[in-house]
Amino acid sequence: MKGAPASINDIARALGISASTVSRALGNHPDISADTRSRVMEYAKAIKYRPNALAVGLKHQRSNTIGVVIPEIIHHFFSTIISGIEEVAYSKGLRVMICQSNEDYNREVINIRAMLDHRVDGLLISQSKDTNDLSHFVEVFESNVPIIFFDRFPSELETDRIITDDFQGGKLVTQHLIERGCRSILHLATSENLLVGAERCRGYADTIREAALTFDPNLILLCDTQQKVYAAKEQILAMAPHIDGVFAVNDLSAIAIMNLLMDAGYQIPDTIKVAGFGDDPIASIVRPRLTTVEQKGFMMGKKAIEMLLERIENPTSSFVPRTYKFQVSLNMRDSS
Amino acid sequence: MKGAPASINDIARALGISASTVSRALGNHPDISADTRSRVMEYAKAIKYRPNALAVGLKHQRSNTIGVVIPEIIHHFFSTIISGIEEVAYSKGLRVMICQSNEDYNREVINIRAMLDHRVDGLLISQSKDTNDLSHFVEVFESNVPIIFFDRFPSELETDRIITDDFQGGKLVTQHLIERGCRSILHLATSENLLVGAERCRGYADTIREAALTFDPNLILLCDTQQKVYAAKEQILAMAPHIDGVFAVNDLSAIAIMNLLMDAGYQIPDTIKVAGFGDDPIASIVRPRLTTVEQKGFMMGKKAIEMLLERIENPTSSFVPRTYKFQVSLNMRDSS
DNA sequence: ATAATTTCTGCAATCGTTTGCGGTTGCAAT
DNA sequence: ATTGCAACCGCAAACGATTGCAGAAATTAT
Numbered sequence: 054m055k056g057a058p059a060s061i062n063d064i065a066r067a068l069g070i071s072a073s074t075v076s077r078a079l080g081n082h083p084d085i086s087a088d089t090r091s092r093v094m095e096y097a098k099a100i101k102y103r104p105n106a107l108a109v110g111l112k113h114q115r116s117n118t119i120g121v122v123i124p125e126i127i128h129h130f131f132s133t134i135i136s137g138i139e140e141v142a143y144s145k146g147l148r149v150m151i152c153q154s155n156e157d158y159n160r161e162v163i164n165i166r167a168m169l170d171h172r173v174d175g176l177l178i179s180q181s182k183d184t185n186d187l188s189h190f191v192e193v194f195e196s197n198v199p200i201i202f203f204d205r206f207p208s209e210l211e212t213d214r215i216i217t218d219d220f221q222g223g224k225l226v227t228q229h230l231i232e233r234g235c236r237s238i239l240h241l242a243t244s245e246n247l248l249v250g251a252e253r254c255r256g257y258a259d260t261i262r263e264a265a266l267t268f269d270p271n272l273i274l275l276c277d278t279q280q281k282v283y284a285a286k287e288q289i290l291a292m293a294p295h296i297d298g299v300f301a302v303n304d305l306s307a308i309a310i311m312n313l314l315m316d317a318g319y320q321i322p323d324t325i326k327v328a329g330f331g332d333d334p335i336a337s338i339v340r341p342r343l344t345t346v347e348q349k350g351f352m353m354g355k356k357a358i359e360m361l362l363e364r365i366e367n368p369t370s371s372f373v374p375r376t377y378k379f380q381v382s383l384n385m386r387d388s389s
Numbered sequence: 390m391k392g393a394p395a396s397i398n399d400i401a402r403a404l405g406i407s408a409s410t411v412s413r414a415l416g417n418h419p420d421i422s423a424d425t426r427s428r429v430m431e432y433a434k435a436i437k438y439r440p441n442a443l444a445v446g447l448k449h450q451r452s453n454t455i456g457v458v459i460p461e462i463i464h465h466f467f468s469t470i471i472s473g474i475e476e477v478a479y480s481k482g483l484r485v486m487i488c489q490s491n492e493d494y495n496r497e498v499i500n501i502r503a504m505l506d507h508r509v510d511g512l513l514i515s516q517s518k519d520t521n522d523l524s525h526f527v528e529v530f531e532s533n534v535p536i537i538f539f540d541r542f543p544s545e546l547e548t549d550r551i552i553t554d555d556f557q558g559g560k561l562v563t564q565h566l567i568e569r570g571c572r573s574i575l576h577l578a579t580s581e582n583l584l585v586g587a588e589r590c591r592g593y594a595d596t597i598r599e600a601a602l603t604f605d606p607n608l609i610l611l612c613d614t615q616q617k618v619y620a621a622k623e624q625i626l627a628m629a630p631h632i633d634g635v636f637a638v639n640d641l642s643a644i645a646i647m648n649l650l651m652d653a654g655y656q657i658p659d660t661i662k663v664a665g666f667g668d669d670p671i672a673s674i675v676r677p678r679l680t681t682v683e684q685k686g687f688m689m690g691k692k693a694i695e696m697l698l699e700r701i702e703n704p705t706s707s708f709v710p711r712t713y714k715f716q717v718s719l720n721m722r723d724s725s
Numbered sequence: 726a727t728a729a730t731t732t733c734t735g736c737a738a739t740c741g742t743t744t745g746c747g748g749t750t751g752c753a754a755t
Numbered sequence: 756a757t758t759g760c761a762a763c764c765g766c767a768a769a770c771g772a773t774t775g776c777a778g779a780a781a782t783t784a785t
Contacts, residue, residue, distance in 0.1 A: 109742060169439065171443065312676060339674065406735085410735075412773060413734090447771080447772080
C-alpha cells in the first residue's frame, strides 16, 4: 500500500498474463475475452490501479493538458476567464495548467517553454504588458502547437484571437456620458502599449469627435490603478472644476477617482458622472453603484478553449487565423 | 522546423554519436570531453532542443510539478495564495498545476486523482465545502505523495496545515466592536460545516461571553454571500433597531449588509458599526471603508509550498503532522 | 614492448504504456 | 485427417530520456 503506484506490469505479473493483454483489457479491446477482461478489471480496481499519465503522454505524444498563461490571476476578469476555460476542460476530461506571467516578459517566455516541454496539446495566452519581442510566440507556431490569444494579443502576429470589442465599449461609455449631458469628459487611460486600453481610448476619442465636442488631449490621463489615481490627486483636483464626466479604463481606477472626487466634495453623479470598464463585482457594490461596461470573461474563456479544441482536432495545413470578438454591453448604474 | 520537436536521438544521429553521450553532454557530466560537449550544446541550441518533460518525468518518477486544488479561483483570497505558491515555485523551477473544485466534492476527487496520475511531486489543497468523505485524501497518503492543506482542512485527518487563526480573528473583531461601544452584535456566519467560519463564530461567541454581554443565538445568521444578505433583507431590517454592531464572516457580506443598512437610513458607523473578515481589496475601497481582519494569503501560499518542498525533500518515515497558524491583525477603518 | 591507467563513449536496460504483428489454441467445415 | 477461420493472447518495438557497466582509445608507467 506504499511506495511506487501499481503499474500495468504489476497486474500482468499477478495474473500471469502479459502487459499487453492487461492494457487491452483495460482499454476494452475486442481481442480480449470477457473472462480475462473482468479478471483484469477487478484486480485493477482492487489495487487501485491508475494509468501513469506521463507514460501515456509520452507514448501518445500528447498530454491531454492545455496550458494557460495569464498576466495576473488576482484580476477578477482573468479569474472568470479561467473558470470558463476550466468548465469546458473539466467536461472533456482535459487537464489545465495555469501560469502567471506577472506582467513580466521573461516569465512569460519561461512559462511558455515549460508548457511546450510538457507537450501541452494547446496554449491559451493573454500576453503580458511588457512583451515586445514575439519570438517565443513564433516558437510555438513552429512547434505546431495550437495557440489562441485571449483579450491581449500581439497585433503583429496573425493568430486566433478571442477578444472584447474594446473600441465599441469605449464608444458606449462615452456616448452614454454625453447623453447624460457631459460635455467635458476626462479619460483615465492605461499607460503605454496595452492594445485593449488604446482601443477603449480610441472609442472615447472617436465619440467625442462624432458628437462635435472639442477633443482635448489634456483630458487624457495615464492612470490605470488606484495608486496612480491617488498619486495624481493634485492634478485631478485641479481639473475637476472643468469636467463633468469621467471614463476610466477599468473599474478600480473609476472607483478610486469617484472616491477622490467625493472626498473633495463633488457630487456623483450630480456634478460629475463616472463610468468604468469591466464590470468587476465591486462595481455593483460601491456607492454610488458604478456604471460600467460588462465584459464576458466566463464566456470568453469557454469560447477560447472551444476554439482551441477545434484547432487541436483539425490540424489543418492551411491555417486561416480567426478572430472572435465579444460584444459588450453597458450596465448603467448610479454613478452616471 | 515543423512536426515533432527535436529529441536527444536527433542530436545523436546528426552528430554521429550516441544518445547517452548527448544526454551526458547536456547534463554536464564530467565523462564527456569538452569538445564533444560543446558540439552537442551548440547543435542543441541551433535546433532549439528542449527536453521532453514527460520522458524525464517518467524516468525519474517525478514531474517537477506540484498540484494545487482550490475551491474557487475568483475569490481574491485564494488568488493571492496561488500567487504566493507560484512565486516560490517559479523561483525553484517547478511547475504548478491548478484545479478548481468549484466547491464540489466529486470534482475535488477527480482533480486529485488526475494530479496523482500526473505524478505530481506534492499536493496543496484547500478542501471544498461539501467534502465529507475523506477517502480521496487517504489515497494520497497511501500513495506517499506529500500533501499540505491550507485554510480549509479535514479536522479528522492528521495532516500538515497552513491556516489562519480564525478564532483569534473572530475575537479581535468582536473585542474591537465592544470597545467601540457595541452591546448587541449581529454575526453573519457561514452555513454548515466550514471550519474556518465556525472558528470565527466561536471567537465571536467567546468574546461576547468574556465581556459579560448576553449571548443571544438569535443574533447569529447563516448568511455568507451578498445574495443571501439581500435574501434575508426583511429579517435583517427587523433586527436592525435592536443591534449596534455587525461582524460578518467575510468582507462581501459585510459590505452587503452595510449597504442594506445604509439604504434603510442607518448611519454607519454612528448607529451601527460593521466589520468583516479577509481584507479583500474592496474593503478599503467602499465607503465607509470597512474594518476587517487581514489574512495573509500571499504569505500563506509561500509558506504552504515551502513546507511542501521540505516534505518532498525529506520523505521521512516517521511522519509528525505540523500546523502553521498565521496570526491575523485587525485593520481598523471607517465602518466601526 | 607490455601492462596499467585514464579518458571518453556506447550498449542496453529501464520508466509505464500502447500496438502491429505473429503465434497458439480450439472448433467447424471439408 | 487436413484445412480454414475465429478467438485470444504475447513478443517486441516504440515514445524520450537516464545511467550502470563495459569497452575502446589514448596515455602513462614499468
